[in-house]
Amino acid sequence: MIINSRFFNRSELMGFIALAVVLFVILPLTLDVFRLNLVAKYLTYAFVAIGLVLCWGYGGILSLGQGVFFGLGGYCMAMFLKLEASSVENTKIQSTPGIPDFMDWNQITALPFFWQPFHSLTFTILAIILVPGLFALIIGTAMFKRRVGGTYFAIITQAVAAILTILIVGQQGYTGGINGMTDLRTLKGWDIRPDHAKIILYFVEVVLLFACIGIAQFIRLTKLGRILVAMREQEDRVRFSGYSVANFKIFAFCMAAVFAAIGGAMFALNVGFMSPSFVGIVPSIEMVIYTAVGGRMSIFGAIWGAILVNFAKTSLSESFPQLWLFGLGALFIAVVLAFPNGLSGLWADYVQPRIDRLFASRKAKAGWNGNSVADSAPAE
Amino acid sequence: MSDEANKGPLSPLRRKLLMGMAAVPAITMLPRASFAQAPATSAVNTTGLAVTDTEVTVGILHSATGTMAISETGSIQAEKLAIEQINAAGGVLGRKIKFIQEDGASDWPTFAEKAKKLLVNDKVAAIMGCWTSASRKAVLPVVEQYNGMLYYPTFYEGLEQSKNVIYTGQEATQQILAGLNWIAKEKGAKSFFFIGSDYIWPRTSNKIARKHVENVLKGKVVGEEYYALGSTQFNSVINKIKLTKPDVIFTDVVGGSNVAFYKQLKAAGIDLSKQPLLTISVTEDEIDGIGGENIAGAYACMKYFQSLDNPNNKAFVSAFKKMWGEKTVIGDVTQAAYLGPWLWKLTVEKAGSFDVDKIAAASPGVEFKGAPEGYVRIHENHHLWSKTRVGRAKLDGQFELIYETADLVEPDPFPKGYQ
């Protein structure tokens, strides 16, 4: 990989333009609101995928617990929305009006203390970033300072995901249990359910996604990013060069956690729903798999992976409900065995050289025109 | 379609167009006579639902994959049977029912997503679907927002009522109270041990049962335990049961955990023919997995058993077995799922329209005399009046009817004094 002094090298710029065109122009123009909302749901996983590229692709740290952070972000957002949906007049049918419905069903008569601050949107937004970030900091410090890595780290994060799921399901009076938090309605009085709100939320999400891409790209290009890659390849040499390997790992893990949390919060807003089924082991592994399919070394590849795998999941399960697990399973095996760098690896190996040739021959005449169209082709 | 083969591979779009074109003459060639009485589509469908002059589309939304597929398969089968029977009897307002089946994949947001697809893209006139409370809670905001009609088959915790939902299963008080009364009287039971799976339905059901035991029956609850869904280790709770020696074990353990629970209960030497056990969650479907020898002697309290001896049920059971095989069993929820399409048909005919608002308004008072459980009627609150029955599990996996309430029990989703 050539480290370029520019923010994007040429192929990345093409990827950036292609993604921007598809997300900002093509999809909103061609899809109805229902499908667009589905894309918004897929994109929430793209946030997780960006984080995984940083910490897994570059840092070599495989976390099987990204669902934890996705869930923490999502639950913070959902708690705020649920409180707003549980106004006294909306819940007057309950024995204790003014608290979320699931608390009432579980004989809780007053809002628990840790719910109180979630009346404030400012606090909620801070919590979405800080709670998962701090949690990742604690886990990361404990693990990386003791030089735990590789498969051990993967399994321990998996256990953390299992613990959090059991806790959420078990403490249903405070968390909504296995049902999750449903029927989220308004954000500061603005109804998030109608079609026009879904469209606005979609664009907000895409803007946030590009902000995260920018941050991730920035990290990658600074010295920090290079140290991460060096660490993955030769951890001991980096350590002997005087760098604190653990701190860099902790940083990458925390960044990945924060990205996942933003995705989770956007999920709660777009889908109007949060449940423990996004916290556990299965969703966490699926998130890793989106990244692997798209290409763990490429930010844009991972985003495409998240979109395409989810799209395949929806459409396969619509047309072949009995068989979609076969297809999905086969896809993962194929990616791991045949294309370890995922779609972006395929792109770089087979498509990019051709474009380069085309580009070289046309450069004199056509310049930059038409690149974005060519680049978006494999996504369709 | 024969010339299609000569043209080689077709794009999916072209194929669809071709098939559509082929279908047009087929429809026009159908004998018009059978639809002579059918009212004009514009009159019965003012809100743009998927209703044509010959067809009306409904959605079936259950889990065909994932952990809940085990339980929901029966409901899918029952709904398909009901639709086939209705079509054979001339359809609804002269229109055949066509169904679109979607897979909720045991994943609650997927349920919401697919419900939205059925309502927004397919414009279905009604949805027969959901099984778990969680999936219903996820779907409920969607059917309310897009004004759909959901027929929900499972016995559930109550505390809910919606214009857009007809609950064809029993709510908690309807199911539990009669059973508790019966066992208290019959067995002189004073002490109860509750054990359930850890989610909203068992917790609410046990809350209601506890109030009833303590306030009405003047008994005592000596233990209340919950296990995560899918748990397979019940030895600790069985030891607690042995220590507290309750008169009755009251269980609402669901799904695969049941198998482990009853096997371990039997292995621990608790003989269900001597130790009364009342379950509200084990139907014939579950016994299939548990094994009759592990649960024989236990009492179940619900509104339907496959062994009910009445002409409606005999016809239903034999039609069900003819369609889905001799070995299939029919549980309470399966029967309730069967009621869904029928109640919808009767309501549409009463309202004279497919419009959801008119159906919602016409629902109260609709009665279905052909119900396998006997007779049901829709209450003002969109639940069903139904009888509650107690059955005793036999070795062959069937229940023997022991007791049934004399009258229909009124559904009361927001019971006073039980909250």
Added chain:
Amino acid sequence: MFGDYSLGDLGSIFVMQGFAGLILFSVYVLMALGLAIIFGQMGVINMAHGEFMILGAYVTWMTSNFFQSYLPSLFSGYFFLAMILAFFASGALGMLVEWVLIRHLYKRPLDTLLATWGLSLMLQQAYRSVFGAREVGVELPQWMLGSLRVTDSIEVPINGIFVMGLTVLITISVAYVLYMSRWGRQVRAVVQNRIMAGAVGINTEKVDRYTFGLGCGIAGVAGSAFTMIGSTGPTSGQLYIVDTFLVVVFGGAASLLGTIASAFSISQTQSTLEFFMSGSMAKVLTLLAVVGILMLRPQGLFALKVRK
């Protein structure tokens, strides 16, 4: 909570509770042994381990049905044959998977996780297509049902004793195979230094294949044993996978003794806690304790060597 009960009652409850813990311990050991071999010895993260167990359970179910229909007179002994069949079925599938999939991935241990996850999805769907989505119940011969009356108030389940006996037998066999036999020496040689092992004439590919097959075969036997206490459905395998991995990691991978010690401590903690609090909180506390200890002592209880 103990005020109301006599000392004798309490005594027998504690005996039975200890026994419940022992059953849980056996379950954990059975699940983890196969994984400890595959993960500990080969470094492969086999996420489809649960599905190999379920294959064993389905084989048991089919054997039971076969005996019921064709050899009802021998029904009381079918379980032994079923376990042997389960071992070979799961083992054979494991060797096939190793040949098709795993052997390409030895240099990329984290990728085995993704590939085997894909495999587990496919196996689940295969079970669903072949055996149906409903759970199946395995009918046990009469002698395995019921309980053994030790005193008036102490009863121990017979199938629990059976599972415990089986666990002891399998553990001893595995220990013998790994530490006493010629083949076991080869396995350990390959683990310690693959290249040198190859250089001295050990067919490392063959050793890998049989090791993986052995691990999966033990999973099959575990699945067979679980039909006595749990249920068998297409997705039952997933329930066990995290517990199993934790047991192996907590014990310190590559150590058979560690696996047993960790299974013992985890199961006893959990079953004791279960008696005092709800099942889910007991589970949370146990897992938290395990993760906490692992953070302080990442190499696990019994580590032969520290790995990075």
